[in-house]
Amino acid sequence: MSRANIAGTGLIAFGVVFAVFSHVLMNNVPLTAVGIGSAVLGLSFLITPEKPLPGRVTRAIIEGSALSLEMLLEELNVKTRGIYVPGEDGRVYLLVPLSGDPIPPISSINPNGMVFRDRRGEYLVLIPPASEIAKVGEYMNVEDAITDLLVNVTELCENVKVIYEDAIYLEVKKPRTGIGAKRFEKTFGSLDASVAACTAAAMLKKPVLVASEHEERGRKLITLKVYST
């Protein structure tokens, strides 16, 4: 049990007992309110998730994974932009078309190898660095999820504005990515775009493509195309 959980439980226990005593025995409203306030605060502590890993460690793990994928892409000579597709198992996969333009597959995917075949063609299947992180579904909407994962969990940027309309538009302020993985960026998009696309695909359960990225004076504009099927 963590310190926050112990504090939360203690505050709830104290709050409930104090509120009941203050109301029943003393008939004192401000003290009853103090008890209720303590219980509310305790509950808030209890439902706040712990942060076992600092953001910079998560970022380092993701960067390591991206560098490993960079070597694989170099070896396979892959240059095409891939599509982030949610799988039946809840994991997000990157499908790189082996020929033609990036078009998502028609059928739902549950790949068990590196090549996935569909009526629309053949795809190379890769697992993006943020695939497992994006699976953690404790967010109310896609904007919140992308913001929290980019700013707090991975610390890949200082701040981000997310707008979800016909596509997902991101304005990333002070991005902290610079691993120099050119091949990875061609296929996955930049690391922050990859994390955002992976999260969007996991949350919306729809295929997502990193459509464009522009960087200027410490901010980056990213457009994520969301496919309807």
Place this chain on the structure above:
Amino acid sequence: MTLDKNLLFNILLALLMFITVPSLAALNEKRLDVYLGLFSLEYSILLALLRPRRRCKDFIAPILLLLFMLIVILRIIEMLMG
């Protein structure tokens, strides 16, 4: 390095709640619904502004609102009954 917004939410909530109680007590406020109303208002505003992460669906705001509504309804019934 910025302060974790989940921690900031809890700190601000504690601060606001423990400012509210002495302030209302100093004004000699004796209605519990006023305290609960302010608690739910503070909680909802902080929730909307900071959007902290939660382990599960946030059930505290609806509970606070429900308690507040219950007290208000009881007060209305009391007034109607004379």
